[in-house]
Structure formats: C-alpha cells, structure tokens
Amino acid sequence: MTGADTNADAALVALDWGTTALRAYLLGGDGAVLDTRASAAGIMNLPAGGFDEAFDETCGAWLAGNAQLPVIAAGMVGSAQGWLEAPYIETPADAPALVNGIVKVKAANGATVHIVPGVLQAGAMPNVMRGEETQIFGALAGDAALESEPHGALIGLPGTHAKWAFVFGGRIERFYTFMTGETFGALRDHTILGRTMRANDQHDAEAFVRGVDTAKDAGHAGLLATIFSTRTLGLTGQLAPEQQPDYLSGLLIGHELRGLNEVLVREHSTLAGKTLRLIGNDALCERYRAALARFGCHDTKTVAQATERGLFRIAAQAGLVTSAARTS
Amino acid sequence: MTGADTNADAALVALDWGTTALRAYLLGGDGAVLDTRASAAGIMNLPAGGFDEAFDETCGAWLAGNAQLPVIAAGMVGSAQGWLEAPYIETPADAPALVNGIVKVKAANGATVHIVPGVLQAGAMPNVMRGEETQIFGALAGDAALESEPHGALIGLPGTHAKWAFVFGGRIERFYTFMTGETFGALRDHTILGRTMRANDQHDAEAFVRGVDTAKDAGHAGLLATIFSTRTLGLTGQLAPEQQPDYLSGLLIGHELRGLNEVLVREHSTLAGKTLRLIGNDALCERYRAALARFGCHDTKTVAQATERGLFRIAAQAGLVTSAARTS
Structure with a gap:
C-alpha cells in the first residue's frame, strides 16, 4: 500500500x-x-x-x-x-x-x-546487543505461554551473531552471543574444510541433522575437534561433497545448542521440554527448529514481525504514538 | 657439516x-x-x-x-x-x-x-594423520616415563591441525585432531574479531593465560560463545587491541585442552597430574606448556628431533639401515 x-x-x-x-x-x-x-x-x-x-x-x-x-x-x-x-x-x-x-x-x-x-x-x-532488544520486546507482546515460563522466557535470535536471551517479568535479565553464522562462513571459505565441499542449492536435511547429532552426542571434545570430521567423513566416503556444507552448519548449530543446554543444566533446567521462541528469517529459524527438536525441544515457534512490533511498542511507551498499542 | x-x-x-x-x-x-x-x-x-x-x-x-x-x-x-x-x-x-x-x-x-x-x-x-605417526614413534624412543604411563602415553602435536595421540605398548591406539591453528587464523583474519585487534610482536603471556582460564572456567557454553568476549572485553575497556590476538589464541588452545580433558574424564583420568610430551616448534609448545599448567598438568616436556628420530627408527625397522638404531 x-x-x-x-x-x-x-x-x-x-x-x-x-x-x-x-x-x-x-x-x-x-x-x-x-x-x-x-x-x-x-x-x-x-x-x-x-x-x-x-x-x-x-x-x-x-x-x-x-x-x-x-x-x-x-x-x-x-x-x-x-x-x-x-x-x-x-x-x-x-x-x-x-x-x-x-x-x-x-x-x-x-x-x-x-x-x-x-x-x-x-x-x-x-555481552552486547543492538537491535535484538527491540525484537525481544516485540516478541514478548501478548505471548502468554512465554511469559508464564517459570524460569523466565527464552528467546533465540539466530544469525551471524546468534543471541539467546533470558527474559523475566518483562526484563532482559542476561543473554549469550554465539558467533555461529560468522564462524560457519569463516570455516567454509577460509579453511581446508571448504576445499572438499561442493555448494548445494537444496538444503540437505539429513546431512544437517547428522551434524547436529554429532555435536549433541559426540561433541564433548569440543567444536575444534568435531569440525575436522567434515573432512574425514568425506575422505572415507561417508559424506558427499555437496552434503558437507549442511553437515558443518548442523555441527555448528548443534554446538551452539549443546552450549546453551549446558547453561540451562547449570540452572537445573534443560532444552528438552522447554518452551521458547525464535526471531529471524524463516529458513534459518526452520534449521534451528529442526536442531532444537534433536535436543527434545519442540515448542519453538517463530515470531513474526517482532521488529516492527517492538519498535511500535517502545515508541508507544515513549509517548511517541498516542493510540493504544497493539498487543497481539 | x-x-x-x-x-x-x-x-x-x-x-x-x-x-x-x-x-x-x-x-x-x-x-x-x-x-x-x-x-x-x-x-x-x-x-x-x-x-x-x-x-x-x-x-x-x-x-x-x-x-x-x-x-x-x-x-x-x-x-x-x-x-x-x-x-x-x-x-x-x-x-x-x-x-x-x-x-x-x-x-x-x-x-x-x-x-x-x-x-x-x-x-x-x-581421523587421519600423515607425518605425525613418524614423529610419535620418534618421541617414544627411549622415553621410559612415557612408556610407563598406566593408561598409555599421551602425545600432543600442536599446530594448524593439532593432534593428540594415545599410544600404548608401542601402538598408536587412537587420536584426535583439533583444528586450533587454522580456526584461529580464520577467526582473526575473516571475522569481526580481527577488526578491533592490533598485531603484537611480543607474546602477551597475561592475555594468553586469561584466554586459557576463560575457556577452562567459563567455557561450558562452548567456543562459539566465548570467542565473542574477545570483542566485548575490548568494547568495555578490559582488553587492549594488542592483547586481543593472544587472548583469542589462549581461548582456542584452552578450548582444545578443555575438550581433551573431557575425553580423559570419560576414561576416569584428567589432564591434572598427567605426564605427556609435546612435539612441535618451541614457541608454540611453550604456549601449550603454559596452557597445560593451568589445567594442573606440569610434566609436559617438548621432544627434540622427533621427526628425524622417527624416520630413522622406521628405516631401521624396515631394514634400510643396518647399524644399531639410536634409541636415546
């Protein structure tokens, strides 16, 4: 219009x-x-x-x-x-x-x-964020399931620098930054791992989930150890060149979620069974939803229009708009 | 000569x-x-x-x-x-x-x-290695302390792709590859972390150890989370630009050792108190020795001439040289 x-x-x-x-x-x-x-x-x-x-x-x-x-x-x-x-x-x-x-x-x-x-x-x-705080307040608006979480709401913002924020009583209490997207790009484009890869226009869900599971089940030695399997699975004929980008993507997102789960475990919680929300582009959030499911976390809706709703909400709170704020 | x-x-x-x-x-x-x-x-x-x-x-x-x-x-x-x-x-x-x-x-x-x-x-x-197997056999020759380790000898080969090998009864039983050196280069040269760094000709031991300790004590969220602190400690005035390269180096080596320790813990062992040997260039091995000390591991000598001794030993075993092999 x-x-x-x-x-x-x-x-x-x-x-x-x-x-x-x-x-x-x-x-x-x-x-x-x-x-x-x-x-x-x-x-x-x-x-x-x-x-x-x-x-x-x-x-x-x-x-x-x-x-x-x-x-x-x-x-x-x-x-x-x-x-x-x-x-x-x-x-x-x-x-x-x-x-x-x-x-x-x-x-x-x-x-x-x-x-x-x-x-x-x-x-x-x-830790620092700029922009995500506004999206988080947009996502919170009127989401009763999220606000009723006993340990506070958990909101993920996948991307170049993924954020995971813990929100309680309308306050951002603390948050983590995972350099997942940027590290993926650096490893793919500037290490030996990229040399055996072939780009794939289609998302290979099987290779992606295999990467997630590797991080989840065999990731205790850490990311620096598991990423080399992208190459060695190729050398041993277990992973085709066009599967390697999605496998590595799954590995990195899997390590992010493994780390997040470790944070939760120290607070007597886990990703399994948790309610959380995602903010970001649909394709990337879909990857995260698939990865979260491997950790037993299935209530993981993607929030639409979090940015514009957050900007509107803060503007209303600031008295810049006088009409009633839209809350759902 | x-x-x-x-x-x-x-x-x-x-x-x-x-x-x-x-x-x-x-x-x-x-x-x-x-x-x-x-x-x-x-x-x-x-x-x-x-x-x-x-x-x-x-x-x-x-x-x-x-x-x-x-x-x-x-x-x-x-x-x-x-x-x-x-x-x-x-x-x-x-x-x-x-x-x-x-x-x-x-x-x-x-x-x-x-x-x-x-x-x-x-x-x-x-996992694969080429060349390190020869260095490992060179390092084993005549090292009684190493051969008497009850769970087998642990040998580290720091580098672009660091290897950690478990050797028992003269056999390489299994090994891990950590892409520590190459990941460091990719993060420094091809992510936002490099933008706030200033190169430093002098090794900053304090910044390095701080990175190791961060990985050891606060690394449960994983490397993708901790590396962002290189930037945020800079933004908050806690880490000077010329300290950031060594801090990141310490973080990555710290995560490698944290992962290695996790492997050991699952075998009812730990890095603390362990005897191990390092093979590699002196400056890099010195970094690893400093990092290992933070994990309570102090018996960490660097093996000299492992490559040439290993080549000689395998040649002798193959009958290529008839004189008695030098074993110490």
Whole structure:
C-alpha cells in the first residue's frame, strides 16, 4: 500500500537500521504496517555523514508534508559508528529503561529520529546487543505461554551473531552471543574444510541433522575437534561433497545448542521440554527448529514481525504514538 | 657439516615432506644428523610432476656417487595429492604395520624413495594423520616415563591441525585432531574479531593465560560463545587491541585442552597430574606448556628431533639401515 490514503493513517516511522541493511516501516496508530521500504544502506555501506541522505531517500516521501511524524530507530545506527551513539543500558533491562536511553537526532529533512539504545551485560564475560532488544520486546507482546515460563522466557535470535536471551517479568535479565553464522562462513571459505565441499542449492536435511547429532552426542571434545570430521567423513566416503556444507552448519548449530543446554543444566533446567521462541528469517529459524527438536525441544515457534512490533511498542511507551498499542 | 667427510658416514636420507615445506636430513649409521636441507617445496607448492625435480634439488648432492643410499619420506608426500599414494594403515598402528605399508617410488636420479603411510582411525568420527605417526614413534624412543604411563602415553602435536595421540605398548591406539591453528587464523583474519585487534610482536603471556582460564572456567557454553568476549572485553575497556590476538589464541588452545580433558574424564583420568610430551616448534609448545599448567598438568616436556628420530627408527625397522638404531 502506498499513497495519500496510507499516509493519512500513519502514526510512526519505524527503522530497523543495521550493519548491512536499512528496513523502514510506516505504521498506523494501531501498529499495523501500512508501507515498507528496504535498502542496502546499512551503516557499514554508507559514506561518511551519509545518514541524512539515506534516511531521506528511504523515508522522505512518507514525511513530505508531515515532518512531525515521529520516527524511531533501533540497531547499529545507535552504535559509536552510527548516526548518533545511544550508550548501552545495562541488564536487567526493561522497556522503560530503553525509553530512558533514547537519544534524538534532528534530520536535515526536519524529522526527529529517536534512537533506541542497545543493551550491555557487564562483567568478566560482557555481552552486547543492538537491535535484538527491540525484537525481544516485540516478541514478548501478548505471548502468554512465554511469559508464564517459570524460569523466565527464552528467546533465540539466530544469525551471524546468534543471541539467546533470558527474559523475566518483562526484563532482559542476561543473554549469550554465539558467533555461529560468522564462524560457519569463516570455516567454509577460509579453511581446508571448504576445499572438499561442493555448494548445494537444496538444503540437505539429513546431512544437517547428522551434524547436529554429532555435536549433541559426540561433541564433548569440543567444536575444534568435531569440525575436522567434515573432512574425514568425506575422505572415507561417508559424506558427499555437496552434503558437507549442511553437515558443518548442523555441527555448528548443534554446538551452539549443546552450549546453551549446558547453561540451562547449570540452572537445573534443560532444552528438552522447554518452551521458547525464535526471531529471524524463516529458513534459518526452520534449521534451528529442526536442531532444537534433536535436543527434545519442540515448542519453538517463530515470531513474526517482532521488529516492527517492538519498535511500535517502545515508541508507544515513549509517548511517541498516542493510540493504544497493539498487543497481539 | 657438508662435504666428503660427511657423506662417507651417511646411512640414510630422511625426508619430512609436508604440505608447505620439505625438510631433508642426512643421517649417519647411528642416527646422528650429518647435514640438513630445507625448502619451500611442499606438495602444494609444486608444479604437476614436480616431485623429482624438488627431490633432486634438495638431496641430489648427497646422492651423487651414492645412488644406493636409502631414502625414507613421511608426510603429505604419501597422500593422494603426493608423489605416490601410501594408503593409510588403520589404528591400532605399530611400527611394523607402518613398515608393511611403505610404498616405493623410483626417482629419476636413481634413488628409491620409501614413503611411510599415514594412519586412519576408522568409524563414525574418523581421523587421519600423515607425518605425525613418524614423529610419535620418534618421541617414544627411549622415553621410559612415557612408556610407563598406566593408561598409555599421551602425545600432543600442536599446530594448524593439532593432534593428540594415545599410544600404548608401542601402538598408536587412537587420536584426535583439533583444528586450533587454522580456526584461529580464520577467526582473526575473516571475522569481526580481527577488526578491533592490533598485531603484537611480543607474546602477551597475561592475555594468553586469561584466554586459557576463560575457556577452562567459563567455557561450558562452548567456543562459539566465548570467542565473542574477545570483542566485548575490548568494547568495555578490559582488553587492549594488542592483547586481543593472544587472548583469542589462549581461548582456542584452552578450548582444545578443555575438550581433551573431557575425553580423559570419560576414561576416569584428567589432564591434572598427567605426564605427556609435546612435539612441535618451541614457541608454540611453550604456549601449550603454559596452557597445560593451568589445567594442573606440569610434566609436559617438548621432544627434540622427533621427526628425524622417527624416520630413522622406521628405516631401521624396515631394514634400510643396518647399524644399531639410536634409541636415546
């Protein structure tokens, strides 16, 4: 939907502005998505000082004649390399704390952009997120099953740097970052493991699950040991070249879940039987759901529209939109 | 030492011919090293059919006038991509089995090159080595402390693909491969972790040990989780850019040892208090010794000249040299 009718209902411009992409949503007073834009204008792809131009190119038409339309943004746009740094707030982090940490930048086209801060878990093993906190608050909205989990809700965000967050009483208590996606790429493209692989357009579910099971059942020696089996299973004729990428993907995701399960075990819980939610692209979440099932975890729905719902929810909490927030 | 005097005592030409380098030793009848040559003529650096020329360039002078001097070689020269494939022998593998698996290639300069096979551990998690088996037999020679270990000797070969071998009664029973060195390079050079690092010519022992301890004490979530702390400790001002390479190195070696210890624990043993030996370059072995000490393992000598001693020992066993083998 585009045009005059759409803009008349518009209540918020919401931006998911990350490292490699900018996704923009025009939202109505009830949080409904009226229009969307996507561009490759992630913060790493911009020339110095290029934020204003990228913002205007993407959202200028929505704001034309309505420069007072509130704008909210989350993600790396608030990092030290972003448009304006929004210093991290520390865990435990709830929505009011995120609202308090918002920084404002005045765009050249007259709009005021409200940038949501990221979250820092301080300590000897610090962790940081930017953008995921907003998705997490979007996922929580109205999910009764999740909020009633006795040990708090567990939310996974697969990706280049996968996050697993423990949320309790509306607060992000703590979280882990697994460099699963990026490590997969580095191993495939820059080690001997890639040399015997052949790319495969089709997802090989059997090879993937075999990798997951190897990490789960024989992963005690650790990832540095198990990954070599990608090569040796090939050398011994047990894994075809086109199966090796999905096997390695399964191995790495399996090690991530093995590690997550180890964290849970130390809290007298396990992945088996747990209720959790995933946020991310459908194909990747589907891989995680298949992998989680091998760990006995079957209640693993993927949350749709977590980003835009989270941005709307934080904007509502900040008083940027006056209509009732959409909660389901 | 070079020249006529040297060659008069020569009993064996011994080659350590790997992926990136060729090291050649001229050995006397007692196994003493009379002369050495090194070149970058590893099998990946050779043109097709380049083995004869590289061999003659490196060893031709030794063989001039004595084409009957026996020649033995170990390493990737015996792989499918090598001079002539020496099919793997399977674990448990002893010296007679290695001798039985030797293949011979007739060089253009008249010499006969005896290529030692690698070792395969078959099964659902196969493992392979080529060259390390020879170093292991070199390290075992005359090391009474090692041979008297009740659960067998444990020998580590740090490197790009680190090996840990369990040897009992003169047989390589089984072994593990940890892709520690290669994974370190891929993470440093091809992920976000490298972006905040500054190269450091000096080894930072404190940062290294901190990485080892992190893997040992907080590594239960796995390597994919702990490596991100290289970045977040930097972001929070706890780790300087020039400390980050050694911290990551410590983390990875720490995860390798954590995994090895997990293997031992399942056999009712531990790294703590264990006697083991290391084979490899001195600086790297020194890192491993420091890391092993954090796991309570202090009897960790580095074995000198394991390669040339192993080649001599297998040649003697094969009847290529008739003088008494040097055993200490």
